[in-house]
Amino acid sequence: MSKICKDGFDKEYIKEQREVYGIAYAQNMLSGRWKYIILWFLKTKERRYSEIKAFLWDISQGSLTKQ
Structure with missing residues (x-):
């Protein structure tokens, strides 16, 4: 669902998928x-x-x- 680079979210991904950034960020933080x-x-x-x-x-x- 999201492109993650070693430093976090890829800046291009954030620009392209602004509406799902919050969901993807929360999912990555809560992974487990x-x-x-x-x-x-x-x-x-x-x-x-x-x-x-x-x-x-x-x-x-x-x-x-x-x-």
């Missing part, structure tokens, strides 16, 4: 297998790390820490 489900779980209140780990019982500790 677990981020969307973690954000969904956190949407109503703050949670402790152990609560997130219990909710996502099959995620490794390293992956949860990175996400």
Whole structure:
């Protein structure tokens, strides 16, 4: 969907696809297998790390820490 260079978005892409730049930027910032489900779980209140780990019982500790 988006062209990413080593420094971020390609300037030509931003000019050509101005309307999807925000969506593509957010998607690239949130990339990761677990981020969307973690954000969904956190949407109503703050949670402790152990609560997130219990909710996502099959995620490794390293992956949860990175996400």
